Amino acid sequence: MASKTLAAPFIRHVTTRGYAQAAPAVKRDLRVQSAVLPNKTFVAALDNGSPVTRVTIAFKAGSRFEPQGDLGLAHVLRSAAGLTTKNASSFIISRKLSQIGASVSASGDREFVYYTLETTQDNLQAALDLLNNIVSNQEFRPWELNDNVPRLKFDLAALPPQIRAVDLLHKAAYRRGLGNSLFIAPKRIGQVSSESMQHFAGQCLTPSRCAVTIIGDTQEKAALIAQNLQLPSGGDGKAEASTYYSGELRKEMGGDLAHVALAVQGAPAGSPQSLALSIAAKALGNGPVTKWGADNSPLSKAIGNIGPFAAAGFNVSYSDNGLFGVILSVPKDEANAAVKSVAKLLKGGLSADSIKAGKAQLKLQVLNEAESFSSYAESLAAQGLYTGSVKSPADIARDIDQISNNDVVQAVSNAAKNKISMGSAGNLAFVPYVDEL
The missing domain is CATH 3.30.830.10 (Metalloenzyme, LuxS/M16 peptidase-like)
Incomplete structure (x- = not known):
């Protein structure tokens, strides 16, 4: 049974205005x-x-x-x-x-x-x-x-x-x-x-x-x-490029659960491949979309009925590199089969239906984050430092629509050619080593 530990909340409490005064009009033409x-x-x-x-x-x-x-x-x-x-x-x-x-x-x-x-x-x-x-x-x-x-x-x-x-995954x-x-x-x-x-x-x-x-x-x-701002001058040098090596790091912490992060090399920020891999990460699955509901994502189907677990795809992109993978929390006794199933899925293909769902979920996330404005200022700053320009949420949503199923499949296929890296924490008695995947 899939858990919502790694899923974003879907249903939120809605409050209503109890005032007679009309709410101020919101500006319609919002451009960054x-x-x-x-x-x-x-x-x-x-x-x-x-x-x-x-x-x-x-x-x-x-x-x-x-x-x-x-x-x-x-x-x-x-x-x-x-x-x-x-x-x-x-x-x-x-x-x-x-x-x-x-x-x-x-x-x-x-x-x-x-x-x-x-x-x-x-x-x-x-x-x-x-x-x-x-x-x-x-x-x-x-x-x-x-x-x-x-x-x-x-x-x-x-x-x-x-x-x-x-964190261990990145180090590895x-x-x-x-x-x-x-x-x-x-x-x-x-x-x-x-x-x-x-x-x-x-x-x-x-x-x-x-x-x-x-x-x-x-x-x-x-x-x-x-x-x-009263900032010192200098310090204009660029960081040394980070090379993807692949590897494995484990931290034994005991308990009843094993927490495993698996990934392959992704794509740098701002590239079409990065956006395609973000769609693929959503297509893999992010837990049930309704409370106590069934999880029909590819991740859930691959892991099977092993008891309570949580699994979510992720894609992180940096200025010169990236990681595309899955974070998984499972009972320690079921870790061997679950991790091997996820690793096989990570290097496999995605159906057209799952890619369509992934695109819809990614658009919802982009537009929802911009609607709340809580972290939107940080997102704009990151875009500017990565690419020297910014895109509005509507522009990003349009870019997502323009990514074809073939683009997503090709991006996943290129990423899957790289060796798997793994970071794990918890009770690792039955977690397979990366060379066993």
Whole structure:
């Protein structure tokens, strides 16, 4: 029986307005505007008339840019957002943000680090001053880095085993660069120096590696935000290309479940092959689409009736590489047959009906994420840093429609020619090794 552990919620509670006043009209002609400033900073804006403004400042400062002798810097950088800067203490920053009802969060992936501000229109300028301070004037004082150690330990302790499996998958597939973990190693916690952080920030948080996006205001505002950032020059070098090697890493954690991530080499971001593989990932399956409903996806059929399990296809694309595969959580006793079945499916073909369903599900995801605007500013920043331009959700939906079944089959066939990589965590007593697949 398939579980919804890895599936996005389908049915949501709907609230109704209980006010007599009519809701404000929503702008119909919504187009994303973008430009590259003279200092090579990418800016983009979507003026949708929302009373809440979201601003994301992103940098090419993900874990792939960490020096091999000093891994974990990107995780510490994300965790240190909001600490004391040159102009304000952490207490002042948090107090002023709370007084104006704004919030700043830091997140990241293997390529980018995102600083995202959410605030109301009437408090935008005050919130932007604080965001600028958080991004531009970081000091990484040694005693504050020491005080931040419990937060890093909590981040590691709270990691779901599925995330651990995917992290191990990247390490097995790429070894270095994209293989660098998103998270600092336990033995490195408390060992990262202030000087290392200052050097990493000075190399990566620069105008030419920056994108500024805003939802709820104009492109001119985004350009003004970018121009006001006090960033050091330099650090324009590109990351070393990550080579796909294939391999396997396992982490025995005990328990009743085995969590396995299988993948083959995918395609870089912005390429038609990447979009085709994203369709294929949805076509493989993402769990039941109704609560307690049956899962008729190819993944579910391949695994069979083995008891409760969760399985979902995924496709991740980076600037120069990618991974296409499946994440699977199964009872430990059933792991051998289930993993072998998934590996066989990963190298097999997809039916026309499953590809049609995959296209519909991917379009829904793209349009739904843009509708919520919660992570849309980060998505625009990533597009800009990857390709130097942005596409609206409607444009992406049209691109999905233009991908033919043959394009998807060909992309999967090309990916399947590469060796399988595997990362696994949990009770691995019956999980086969990658050379047995």
